[in-house]
Amino acid sequence: MIQIEEERDEDWWEVEALYDLCFAPGREALSSYRLRDGVAPVRALCLTARDEQGILASAIRFWPVCVGAQRVLLLGPIAVHPTRQGEGLGALLIRESLLLARREGWLRVMLVGDAPYYSRFGFSHLSGVEMPPPTNPDRVLGVALVPGAWEGVTGQVTRAAEGAC
Structure with a gap:
């Protein structure tokens, strides 16, 4: 039995050790970490997955960023403990967190990752969205949490100042 909970302050170092x-x-x-410097994560979407003994099996975090003047969620990092890989825990956290993000009023999510893996969650290549170098532009992916949310959203990805763009 896996228990999914919002990451607590006291989980921080354990989650960092997993990463x-x-x-x-x-x-x-990595350039994605520069976007997180001095910016608080979106706490309601940062989740942990623990087994019945309370051992951390997986974790996911989200950060606010800006693309042009639009507010966007940056997914990552997400990690699954090597002894728990292949159990679907990463997929479970992604699906749960995207549902929460939609409920929280977020419109769009982006990440830097492998399209073959993330496409099953609805992510696809974002043309016109530019991560800071040296990010491979082919790995910049996004998903709309509401239809059309990425239409017309282009530009540099920048840090969200005080959570706003």
Whole structure:
């Protein structure tokens, strides 16, 4: 039995340790981390998945960013403990968090990732949306939480100042 909960302040370092385990050293040098510097995550959408013993199995975080003058959610990072991979925990957190995001009034979500994996959640390539270098533009993906939410949204992805664009 997996318990999904909003990430609590006391979970922060445990979640960070999971990210360190799952991602290559230097993950914080990626351009997506520069967009997070000094910006609070969207706490209601940052989730953890724990097993019946309370052991952290997976975590997902979201951050506000701007594309042009539009408010956008940046998904990531998401990680699943190596011993729990293949159980569908990442998919579970993505689906649950996207439902929550829609309920919270968010219109669109973006990420940097592999299209073959994320396309099953509705993500597709975002042309005209430019992540800071050195991001591969083919890996910039988005999903509309309401129909047409990405129409006409183009430009540089920038940090959200005080959560607003």
